[in-house]
Amino acid sequence: MTQPIRPRRSALYMPGSNARALEKARTLDVDCLLLDLEDAVAPDAKDMARSQVADAVTAGGYGKREVVIRINGMDTPWADDDLKAAVQCGPDAILVPKVNGPEDLQKVAHLLSIHGGDQTPHLWAMMETPQAMLNAAAIGACGRDSRVRLTCFVMGTNDLAKETRARLTPGRAAMMPWLMTCVAAARAGGIDILDGVYNAFQDEEGFAAECAQGAEMGMDGKTLIHPKQIAPCHAAFSPSEEEVAWARKINDLFDLPENASKGAIQVDGKMVERLHAEMGKRVIAIADSIAART
Numbered sequence: 365m366t367q368p369i370r371p372r373r374s375a376l377y378m379p380g381s382n383a384r385a386l387e388k389a390r391t392l393d394v395d396c397l398l399l400d401l402e403d404a405v406a407p408d409a410k411d412m413a414r415s416q417v418a419d420a421v422t423a424g425g426y427g428k429r430e431v432v433i434r435i436n437g438m439d440t441p442w443a444d445d446d447l448k449a450a451v452q453c454g455p456d457a458i459l460v461p462k463v464n465g466p467e468d469l470q471k472v473a474h475l476l477s478i479h480g481g482d483q484t485p486h487l488w489a490m491m492e493t494p495q496a497m498l499n500a501a502a503i504g505a506c507g508r509d510s511r512v513r514l515t516c517f518v519m520g521t522n523d524l525a526k527e528t529r530a531r532l533t534p535g536r537a538a539m540m541p542w543l544m545t546c547v548a549a550a551r552a553g554g555i556d557i558l559d560g561v562y563n564a565f566q567d568e569e570g571f572a573a574e575c576a577q578g579a580e581m582g583m584d585g586k587t588l589i590h591p592k593q594i595a596p597c598h599a600a601f602s603p604s605e606e607e608v609a610w611a612r613k614i615n616d617l618f619d620l621p622e623n624a625s626k627g628a629i630q631v632d633g634k635m636v637e638r639l640h641a642e643m644g645k646r647v648i649a650i651a652d653s654i655a656a657r658t
C-alpha cells in the first residue's frame with residue numbers, strides 16, 4: 365500500500381475533555397490534530413471526552429488538517445466504546461496507544477471492520493513500550509498489510525522513558541537507538557513517523573534544537589503539546605527554498621535528452637545520482653502540498 369505524499373510536519377495533541385482546544389484547533393495552522401481520549405484525559409472524564417470529540421469530528425470544520433483520535437489502550441474498559449465512537453464520526457485515522465506487537469494492530473483492525481464495514485479509518489501506532497522497540501520491524505510491516513491500513517508511527521518518548529527508565533536528556537543520547545530503529549522500521553513498512561513531544565513548551569531554544577535533531581534523523585514531523593510550538597516546528601520540518609530549488613534543478617537536468625542515459629552527473633561541483641533526483645521529487649511534492657494548503 366503506497367500512501368499519497370502529504371505533509372505531516374506537526375501533530376498537535378489536545379485533551380478530548382478540553383472543549384476550548386477542540387474549537388481552537390479549527391483555526392490553527394497545523395498539519396494533524398491528535399484528539400486525545402487516553403493519557404491527557406482523567407478516568408472520570410473519559411465518557412465526556414469521548415462524546416465531545418465525536419461531536420466535534422462530526423461537526424467538522426477542520427479543513428485540510430488530518431484529524432486523528434487517540435483511543436484508550438485495548439486492555440482498558442474504555443477502548444471498545446472509543447472504537448465505536450471513532451468509527452461513527454469518521455476521523456482520518458485512529459491512533460492506537462501502547463502497541464506491543466503487530467497482533468495489537470490486527471485486533472483493532474478486526475474490530476473496526478466489524479463496527480465499521482468498508483470505510484474504516486487508517487491506523488496510527490504509538491511506539492512507546494519496550495516490547496514495541498523490540499518488535500518495531502514487525503509492527504512497521506503492518507504498513508504493507510491492506511487489512512490493517514497502518515500509515516504512521518508516533519514516538520511516545522515520555523512513556524518510553526517511564527517504562528525503560530532511560531532518561532530524556534538534551535540530545536536524547538539514551539533514546540537514539542530506539543528512535544532510529546523506529547525510523548528504519550517505518551520506512552521498511554512504507555509509512556511515516558512523527559517524533560515525540562517536548563514537554564518544556566516555554567523553552568524555545570531547546571525545542572528548536574530537538575526539532576532540528578528530529579528532522580536530521582529523518583522524522584516526517586513532531587508531535588506537539590502547545591500551539592506556540594507549531595511555527596518553529598514547521599520551520600524545521602518544511603523543505604527550505606534552497607532545498608526545493610536544488611531538487612527542481614537536478615530533476616530538470618536529468619530530464620535533458622543529453623543526460624537520458626546517465627546515472628550520475630556533475631552539478632555545481634557535486635556528484636548527483638538519479639537517487640538524489642528521486643529524493644528531490646519527494647521534497648517537491650511536499651513543498652507543493654504545503655503551498656496548496658495555504
Ligand code: COA
Pocket residue numbers: 376377378379384385386388389400403404561589590591
Ligand atoms: N491544543 C489546542 N489549543 C491549546 C492547546 C492544545 N494542546 N494548549 C493550549 N491551547 C490554547 C489554550 O486553550 C489557550 O487558548 P486561548 O488563549 O485562545 O483560550 C492558548 O492556547 C494558550 O494556552 P496556555 O494558557 O498557554 O496553556 P494552558 O495552561 O491553557 O495549557 C497545557 C497548558 C499543557 C495544559 C495544554 O497546552 C495541554 O493540554 N496540552 C496538551 C496535553 C496533551 O494532550 N497531552 C497528551 C499527549 S503528550
Ligand code: MG
Pocket residue numbers: 403461490492520523
Ligand atoms: Mg503515552
